[in-house]
Amino acid sequence: xxxxxxxxxxxxxxxxxxxxxxxxxxxxxxxxxxxxxxxxxxxxxxxxxxxxxxxxxxxxxxxxxxxxxxxxxxxxxxxxxxxxxxxxxxxxxxxxxxxxxxxxxxxxxxxxxxxxxxxxxxxxxxxxxxxxxxxxxxxxxxxxxxxxxxxxxxxxxxxxxxxxxxxxxxxxxxxxxxxxxxxxxxxxxxxxxxxxxxxxxxxxxxxxxxxxxxxxxxxxxxxxxxxxxxxxxxxxxxxxxxxxxxxxxxxxxxxxxxxxxxxxxxxxxxxxxxxxxxxxxxxxxxxxxxxxxxxxxxxxxxxxxxxxxxxxxxxxxxxxxxxxxxxxxxxxxxxxxxxxxxxxxxxxxxxxxxxxxxxxxxxxxxxxxxxxxxxxxxxxxxxxxxxxxxxxxxxxxxxxxxxxxxxxxxxxxxxxxxxxxxxxxxxxxxxxxxxxxxx
Amino acid sequence: xxxxxxxxxxxxxxxxxxxxxxxxxxxxxxxxxxxxxxxxxxxxxxxxxxxxxxxxxxxxxxxxxxxxxxxxxxxxxxxxxxxxxxxxxxxxxxxxxxxxxxxxxxxxxxxxxxxxxxxxxxxxxxxxxxxxxxxxxxxxxxxxxxxxxxxxxxxxxxxxxxxxxxxxxxxxxxxxxxxxxxxxxxxxxxxxxxxxxxxxxxxxxxxxxxxxxxxxxxxxxxxxxxxxxxxxxxxxxxxxxxxxxxxxxxxxxxxxxxxxxxxxxxxxxxxxxxxxxxxxxxxxxxxxxxxxxxxxxxxxxxxxxxxxxxxxxxxxxxxxxxxxxxxxxxxxxxxxxxxxxxxxxxxxxxxxxxxxxxxxxxxxxxxxxxxxxx
Numbered sequence: 001x002x003x004x005x006x007x008x009x010x011x012x013x014x015x016x017x018x019x020x021x022x023x024x025x026x027x028x029x030x031x032x033x034x035x036x037x038x039x040x041x042x043x044x045x046x047x048x049x050x051x052x053x054x055x056x057x058x059x060x061x062x063x064x065x066x067x068x069x070x071x072x073x074x075x076x077x078x079x080x081x082x083x084x085x086x087x088x089x090x091x092x093x094x095x096x097x098x099x100x101x102x103x104x105x106x107x108x109x110x111x112x113x114x115x116x117x118x119x120x121x122x123x124x125x126x127x128x129x130x131x132x133x134x135x136x137x138x139x140x141x142x143x144x145x146x147x148x149x150x151x152x153x154x155x156x157x158x159x160x161x162x163x164x165x166x167x168x169x170x171x172x173x174x175x176x177x178x179x180x181x182x183x184x185x186x187x188x189x190x191x192x193x194x195x196x197x198x199x200x201x202x203x204x205x206x207x208x209x210x211x212x213x214x215x216x217x218x219x220x221x222x223x224x225x226x227x228x229x230x231x232x233x234x235x236x237x238x239x240x241x242x243x244x245x246x247x248x249x250x251x252x253x254x255x256x257x258x259x260x261x262x263x264x265x266x267x268x269x270x271x272x273x274x275x276x277x278x279x280x281x282x283x284x285x286x287x288x289x290x291x292x293x294x295x296x297x298x299x300x301x302x303x304x305x306x307x308x309x310x311x312x313x314x315x316x317x318x319x320x321x322x323x324x325x326x327x328x329x330x331x332x333x334x335x336x337x338x339x340x341x342x343x344x345x346x347x348x349x350x351x352x353x354x355x356x357x358x359x360x361x362x363x364x365x366x367x368x369x370x371x372x373x374x375x376x377x378x379x380x381x382x383x384x385x386x387x388x389x390x391x392x393x394x395x396x397x398x399x400x401x402x403x404x405x406x407x408x409x410x411x412x413x414x415x416x417x418x419x420x421x422x423x424x425x426x427x428x429x430x431x432x433x434x435x436x437x438x439x
Numbered sequence: 440x441x442x443x444x445x446x447x448x449x450x451x452x453x454x455x456x457x458x459x460x461x462x463x464x465x466x467x468x469x470x471x472x473x474x475x476x477x478x479x480x481x482x483x484x485x486x487x488x489x490x491x492x493x494x495x496x497x498x499x500x501x502x503x504x505x506x507x508x509x510x511x512x513x514x515x516x517x518x519x520x521x522x523x524x525x526x527x528x529x530x531x532x533x534x535x536x537x538x539x540x541x542x543x544x545x546x547x548x549x550x551x552x553x554x555x556x557x558x559x560x561x562x563x564x565x566x567x568x569x570x571x572x573x574x575x576x577x578x579x580x581x582x583x584x585x586x587x588x589x590x591x592x593x594x595x596x597x598x599x600x601x602x603x604x605x606x607x608x609x610x611x612x613x614x615x616x617x618x619x620x621x622x623x624x625x626x627x628x629x630x631x632x633x634x635x636x637x638x639x640x641x642x643x644x645x646x647x648x649x650x651x652x653x654x655x656x657x658x659x660x661x662x663x664x665x666x667x668x669x670x671x672x673x674x675x676x677x678x679x680x681x682x683x684x685x686x687x688x689x690x691x692x693x694x695x696x697x698x699x700x701x702x703x704x705x706x707x708x709x710x711x712x713x714x715x716x717x718x719x720x721x722x723x724x725x726x727x728x729x730x731x732x733x734x735x736x737x738x739x740x741x742x743x744x745x746x747x748x749x750x751x752x753x754x755x756x757x758x759x760x761x762x763x764x765x766x767x768x769x770x771x772x773x774x775x776x777x778x779x780x781x782x783x784x785x786x787x788x789x790x791x792x793x794x795x796x797x798x799x800x801x802x803x804x805x806x807x808x809x810x811x812x813x
Contacts, residue, residue: 111812155586184475189651197649203475206530249812336802340793342785352684355674391684402789404797407475410789 008151008295011287014042014132015270016153016263018085023259024120025083028095032076033251043073044109048363051106051374055425071098073179082124085134088142089125089328096121108369109381112332113253119159120260122301126294127152133274138351151290161221162302166309166330168217175334175438176214177225180206181406182336183213186248216240224264237261248333251264315429317436321405323373324430339371339403339413348394356384369436372403374414374433381420397421403435409436456579475800479731481648484717485655487726491719496539499720501779504630507533511591511623515616518609520602523595529589531699535676537588538706542666542714545658547636548643551598551629555581560673561691562589578625588695590622597696643765650801657801660728664792667711671784674704678770679777689767700766705759712752715791728795737798744794751787799810 001430030379035041046065046374052054053060075098081091096118103114128148136142175181179358184206191201199205216236223233241254262270298335318327358367361383370376381397396419415432423432446579507529514522537557544554556578565583570576578586594615599605609615647655672682673693678700680687692700717727729745737744758780769777796802 128564147803181475185650185802188475188800189649189654189802192647192649192654336797336800337791338797338802339790347684353681354677354684355681357682381755402793404793407797409737409798 005290005292005295008154009149009289011147012150012153013267013271013276014128014145014148014216015267015274016265017127017129017148017156018132018134019258019270019273020156020263021085021124022083022126022133023262024124025079025081027252027255027259028117028238029076029083031078031255032072034071036069036076041068043363043365045102045104047067048108048366050361050366050380052108052366052370052379054104054107054110054338055375055427057104060101062105064212065119067388074100075102084135085130085142086139088130088134088136092121092125096125102224106366108366110327110339111200111251112328112330113251113256115328116163116253116256119305120156123155123159123298126298127155144255149287149290151295151358152297153263155302156260157221157225158302159256159305160260160263162305164217164221165328167332168214168219170329170334171210171214171332173219173334175320175406176210180210182334183210185407187338190247215273217422223280224261230264234261234264244333250333253332317433318438321403321438322430322433323375324433337372337403337405338368339401341371341377341399341401343377343381343384343386343397343399345392346396346398347437348393348396352392360385371401374430375425377414378420378425379402385421395421405438408438417425475735481656481735482645484649484726484728484731485659487717488659488714489644490703491723491725492714492717493540493543494637494641495720496543497637500533500536500540501630501634502535503529504626508623508627509619513621515609515620517755518606518616520606523602523606527595529587530595531697533577534588534592534694534697534703535706538703539710539720541669541707542663542710544662547633550636552581553629553633555587556626556629557587558589558693559584559587560589561695562593564593567593568598573616574613574614574617576621578616578622586622586625588626591619592694592696594619595697603780629633634677643762650799652802656799660796660799660801663711663714664788666707667791670704670707670711671703671781671788674700674707675766675777675781675784678766679774679781680770681778681781687770689770690802692766692770695767698765700765701759701769702767705756708752708755708759712749712756715748715752728799731799732795735798737794737799739790739794744798745791748787748790748795751790755780755783755787768786 002116033152045062045068051062056154062068068208075095078091078095078098081087082095083428098122099114100118103109103118128142128145129152130136131142131145131148134142137144171177176183180203184203187200187206187209191197193200220233220237223229224237226233238258241258244250245254309329309331312319315322315324319329320331341358343358344353344355346353358370360371362380370380377399381399384397385395399414399415400416402414403409403413413433413435415434418432423430470477472529507526510522510525510529534639540548541554548554559581561584563584566583567590595605598615609619646653650656676682676694678688689695693703694700715727717725717730719725729749731750732745733743739747742750750753760778761776762780763773763776766777
């Protein structure tokens, strides 16, 4: 234990951490502006009249629409302040709070890489990333520091390792490896591109991409860790993520990985970025030690992340089908999934019933997400009953639901005669999901 | 020395991780290889749709519309019961013919809101009548329900009781003449634009062979589905009361006053089926979605998906013939047959909207994704 502590307290340059802070702040500054510019504030936050909740966060309500843009504006400024290292801790805390808020208000918009933004932000919050090359140092609010314990860079490296490793494990399934699905579907979308198109049409290309991506995700962290392979590994990182940025609609994820992977580079590399002497030698002076409690807190933080992606093992069936334990598991780009969910609201009093037109209650995007996610269906059933309580006093809501997965024909998804209003959305298995394994 | 140790540790970690990965990954479900359109050349399919189906149908519909337009002009110029009878006949023939092109709501048709121009129903009768009296002849908004064929249904069949009275109202109220003329012109203009633009759009349509959102196969399949859902929901669902606790809406049927809803629905279903099969107006059966599905060997409950879909179309056509009288009467008097028709229509949605795009690997989207994905 003391050996580990001594290792983690070993001194290294602060510059890798500073690079991480600056790129993180800038990336979120620009991507939040893009989010606004694309009109997504309106389509995702203003237009919907109903919002899907995360388990445990049902209390998070959408704020009045007049407040959305001001809050979003503050979030953008806070991201910029993080990059500049101005009021660093407050700006980062504020950014994290607002970013998490906008994530939590509608689970429809869940994205793995937004979850990663939050995790990186939490880790940055305990790191002294503003103690060099920052306005806080310039204005005298923080004392400059050139060296920090290597603990801080290792926690970020471990975080990145968690992401890649689980993303890699998730790809080791028969659809990905033996059918090249869903890449076949997605690459096919570009089959009429000049030059490349002809290549993309071939199934072999999709197989090559799939296998490469699986090997990449499973191993890249180790190649980045070794000094000898690092340069080549990082070149691969850049090419790989740029390719995904070209072909897939995955927002900031490629850029987030390209910039955050710089943390693997040594002190000399980063020191040069700040025109420091190219040979950085730790002086081991004045480096405050990491308290044990902080190490433990980060250990618990990371341990939770080892457990969360594996919680699906507690349920029967394939998580790609059931979506039980799917979120927060780094299951990225695994599914081309669509569904048709037709809800029926019945009155127990008088045998009357009606089919629900989902589009009266949900945006098209929400409808699409709801049709493949059972917990959303439960929430939607409750919403239907509440909205029609004036018409139907003793409601029963059932759903006729079919989903398609990675190019297959559809299967019935949910037990059709189940009253969804009687089902609690908790952590227990959901035996009423009747399509559980790929067939 | 210390570094060497560290390297050993790294090696052990790598091996351990690999073991973990392989161990976790290898337990997997039994597989069935999903089909996909890989290496399938879509050009002949798209060419058949453009040359043998879409363009001929537009040509036929345009010719029919010209007849309606001429009959309308003749009647409006000097209203008489004889000319009214002609106008009404052409109206019915046009409405029936319309069903054969309502599935092509993309490209040139989408640009001019052709669907909204011709067939926004149920008509907002109060607004239409008020607009006529006020001489409000602006039909640019696709959201307005005051125009198109439903307007003719109301003015020719529902405005007054009997032909004599109808002729009389057009004789005495020039505002009605003016408004009807404007509605006819509006349809003529937009149809004309659609037909002309298809001449140049055709090459774009045939050459866009990707499957991405916005490319031809995606447009075709999505529009087919959108129209199909319109048949299910608007033509049958809403009137039948399945969407309103069993309280029926007989006056919300398509072509309420002329009472040809069932013929129109039958024509729409036939159009949907023949598009699926790739059948040209002259009856020749070219390469269609049905052939693609057959080639992909898409198995649905032990049957080829093409057969499942065709079987369901037959079932729907049979259920349609079971419904007696006009649809607006049947929703109350022949409830069971209407509901049974609706259920048959609903079942087909799964095959057309879910199964077909999935096995063809066409993303189903009615709008652009309003977000990133991951």
